[in-house]
Amino acid sequence: MDVKSKILQWKGEIDQESIDIYKFLQKQFPIDDNIFRFVYRSFYGLDNAGLSEECKQEYFGLFKKRETSLQKILEALYHFKTRKGFNTYQFSFATKLIHTIDNNAPIYDSKVHKLFKFPPRKKEIKWCINTYNLLKEKYASLLQDNQVQQRIKELKEKYSTQDLSDTKMLDFILWTIGKEEEKK
16 A cells, blocks of 8 residues: 555544644754753654764754754764764654754654655665655655645644644654554
């Protein structure tokens, strides 16, 4: 079944707490304080990824600069080894940073990867950039579809989220569908 069909047939629920925390983060950004950082790190799992404190400092430094170039973010974070001693491209976290600055930018994660059946992940910056461009194309296509737009409109009314971008509502839908499929 393709992603559009899954969206249209999906009858699940979006986690209200996730919506509330997301709204809090959007209202607080660009405030650079410990409360914002703590909630952000918890919401997006930044503290569970084995990143060094130096990497997290750089991450929030990129926030402060309002950096939205995926390549620049990936390159900047790559210089910091994880707690296990590896240099890695923090692709998912980079897209979350970009989305927080520009909520019309999609978020990549493992659930979205599986839904769209992207090629196997490679440890290359080129793969990250190509996959993100493909994700943006797929989001744009879905967001231009009248049936998907209607579904997003219904869900915005249901959850009182008219203030959220359509991209973010689509992200909530896809993440929830991906989570449900992961449990099966």
